[in-house]
Amino acid sequence: MSAPTATDWRGVAAEDIEDVDKVVTARLQARSRRLLGSLLRPHKWSVALALVYVLLENGAQLAGPLLVAAAIDRGVAGVVSGQPATLVWCVLGYAVCGLASAAAKCGFVRLSGRIGQDLLLDLRHRVFRHVQRLSISFHETYTSGKIISRLSSDVESIDDLLDMGLDGLLSSLFTVLGIAITLLVLDLRLALVVLFGFVPVIIVARWFRRASHKAYRATTTAVAKVIVQFVETMNGIRAVQAYRRHGRNEEILHEVNVEYRDANNQAMKVMARFTSTVRLVGNVTMAVVLAWGALRVVDGSLQLGVLAAFALYLRRFYDPLDDLAMFANSYSAAVAALEKISGVLEEEPAVAEPAEPKPLPHRGRRGDLRFERVEFRYAADSPIVLPEFDLHVPAGQTIAVVGATGAGKTTLAKLVARFYDPSTGTVSLDGVNLRDVADADLRSAVTMVTQENFLFAGSVADNIAMGRPDATREDVQRVAAAVGAHEFIAALPEGYDTDVRKRGGRLSAGQRQLVAFARALLADPSVLVLDEATSSLDVPTERAVQAALETVLSDRTAVIIAHRLSTVLIADRVLVVDGGRIVEDGSPADLIGQHGRFARLHQAWLDSLA
Template sequence: MSVIGVEGEERNDFTKAESKQVRARSLRLLGSLLRPLRLRLWLTMLVVFVSTAAQVAGPALIGFGIDRGLPALLDGDWLPVGFAGVAYLLTAASGALLIAWYIRLSTRISQAVLLDLRTRVFLHTQKLSLEFHESYTSGRIISRQTSDLDAIRELLDEGINQLVRGVLYMSFTAIALVLVDWRSALVLLVALIPLTVLTRWFQVRSQKLFRQSRVASAKLIVHFVESMTGIRAVQAFRKERRNERAYGELVEDYRDVNARVIQLFGIYDPGLLLIGNACVAAVLVAGGFRAVEGELAIGMLLSALLYTKRFFDPIEDMAMFYNGYQSAASALEKISGVLEEEPSVPEPRHPVDLWNADGHVRFEAVEFAYTKDRVILPRFDLDVPAGQTIALVGSTGAGKSTLAKLLARFYDPSDGVIELDGIDLRSLHPKDLRRAIVMVTQEAYLFSGSVADNIALGKPDATPDEIVRAAKAVGAHEFIESLPNGYDTDVNKRGGRVSAGQRQLISFARAFLANPAVLILDEATSSLDIPSERLVQEGLTTLLADRTAVIIAHRLSTVAIADRVLVMEHGRIVEDGTPSDLIGGSGRFAALHAAWRDSLV
């Protein structure tokens, strides 16, 4: 997993090498987004080029009208002043029309880029392995899709317009000033020295502050999302006060960073205004003396003053662009970090099809470790014949769920091979893998929509009769029928309209309807009461008869339907046998079963 993409993405203390790597990554992403739009980009640049030239022509036409038109008008010749007036109106009108066209073109480009980027983030995040989602919080994912994309949207919709038009406008204005009066242009050249120093000062300080602002904003979103997502735990453990204090500190940090940004602009903006006005005053004084001496025409002096004043007009907008640019650049760095992430469980390059799986599972010399020093499952072998139901028991942290996740290929083993019907899971076609192996976890997640839609998740083309049969098989039919609209009842967000036990029953029906060759139940009965568990066990006895099943349960009553029991401790299988044989022995499972039986007395 990328250090910069996940662990370091909220930092603001990148080393030079990391910063260079991040910038290169962001530029690659930006280039891939703009490449399909290059023809539109060239047309947009041409339009803004011509429109800016039309706008800049105004002061020169005014000077021409004063110096040439007014004397000719006194002699009865109105043609020069008429030409100046009509030309001024035409350039202004054409400039306005072209600017409108430019805004329309640039908006289409920005929306195309955002659509592409938003889709990429969603699709790529969805493809990433479970390991990524367990380390990358949901709040940070939401931040990528909301505040970060909004920062990029603001830059594309407004910032780029300000930059492109500003740079062209200043360049054309400077060229026009040189053509009108090169001596006045020298005054402007001198003014560029303090302007460059002030802008560089602003750039160095604002870059760090803007990144801090993005980090503070992301932390706010993460804290808010996690608090609202875990609102049950927050209220159950009376965590509201602690959350209030923590959120208040984050808000204060965000406010302090923004206050420093505003203070920075409080120095930069007046500095720009002072330099601009001083430059205009210098052009006026120097040009005035030359006009009195007859070296400079009054009209050209007015044109020079207008050009000098207009040269500084876009600078403040460009400073605001820099604000948006820093926010968008920081956001693009984070998004590019997510898009650079590679799934730790990659899809096979040459997938092998398995249309009808029997369910024979084999672990050969399998080992799993997060790092060399953190081995979760030491090397082991395991053979599960097709159709056999095995139960995994053991204390918390023994490695049961990790073994199940390896079988479902949420993770790949660090070493060794896991096979289904003789095919390495890493070579099996993803569609065939998901069709053949289904895992029901302790968290029975329901999506917004009807009960029927949630049951049919693994088989979207299921008929209503098939959905009902699956619900009846696990004992869910009666409570579903009692809902306001039966199978058409909307379960609301995350299944809030049904109880935890009912959500679990729906997830069972969903798994059974998918009809996998291998079914994994990871603490899947933990949310059920005793009567519901018995109903499910009755359904399991029938439905698991012709399929391979792996059941992880702390309730040893669930183990009774298993053909075989595996007892795990510290990642190792310490006992393997039938339930009756192990109960009659003197090992770990016999002790667990005796303790469970005593608890029922």
């Protein structure tokens, strides 16, 4: 859900804006609770057992002051009269309560830790799996830095809540409730003094819940900006160093870093105000109880042991409020993180998997492409990129699409690969609308090689085998030889087992493109899309690839997007695109003879070779 802009609120009353903000906040919180509930549901019995541990721990702790009171009022008197049994039993009972509390605490920490780590494992898998399946349009607007923030700082906020917050919450709630009931049983009048002092604490707690939630929303937003700036700088480090952008990047990082620091400072201020108020109320209440209780002990209306137990309970009564504050702190951070993560998980792919996919034919036509009344724009409010047009590419035909930058060539290729769906009209493969083709079938039928040619860290063989994971080493070597890559791969230190390192940094740009070609050819698609795929090849390498392509593209539908006319000339058919429209369509030889746009491009290319 995107945040409204300032212009969205012009002429709207302040109270209406506040109402809208409450509705939006309620929806975000409901979405976060749904996500948390779905994560906890598989662990419901373990959570129930954790609650039992907490009850046992708090029961044992609550019994301690009662045993102290009994020891003072009855045990000491028994020892004086020569009957020490009561004191001995009180001492033994206190020791047993201590051991039981420690054992229950150990069981809870171990169990809650396992639940928390399983939950985080599930959450990371969900986010990673979901983000991989979201459409290209999402990744073009939602930066990788934001995704990293969701999987790192936001997940860590939830981890903090599970590691420390839940223990503090459950123990504190049971402790406060148990002590309140015990105080009422011990002495009603003193208990009412304590409960009266609890009123300002409740008021401050309500303020703290709202203020801390707002503060931690700001911190999660600010830390995401820091991560985005850092990731963007590291990804573009070559450009940073080449253009000496260090200073400007440091200025930007300083700005977002200061914003993150200020957001954290504000969160700490909110925390400080709450804890100091709780401490003040607790100390004042303790002073009143001790003063009045001492007077009542003197006049005989209150036993000394009861006053001692009251003092012990009262200290334990306010100490958990600090734990509750820490939990509220962790909870606010975790809720803000859950809002961000749940927002990502509720994103729907713009290019959706069909509910009832239709299979592509296994026989007959393989690679017959057809555009029917296709029109495309990237968003409903953006300009039209491809005006309505029709195109038929028979199976086995190689077409080249040329035109000026921004003419719509790459957009056409993205429609073939179904990275996007047309705004209107249909794109079909072998008579089946691409909207109705299962994603797995489409990816095996259509392969796209781009100018980027991304390689993953790992061996050369692994990167080629991405095209067909069950391929043998012989298959990998065969396709590498077909594109002219075998010779340079064999010369690497470990041959096909050489690690290409991050983003293929061990290989040159031309070598990465050859590996990408081998990967695509191993996939054996019925349609191969080459989007500026030869742009980084030097002349000798390009000639080797050209020869390989002529053989490999035989009997395969191919769409070539290229500026280099040496690549275009191997096509059966050339489409010249201008403003998203096909202005020339024919074989390379026919278009050269027509003295049109393609002929001028061809002549300019010949002149550049002279």
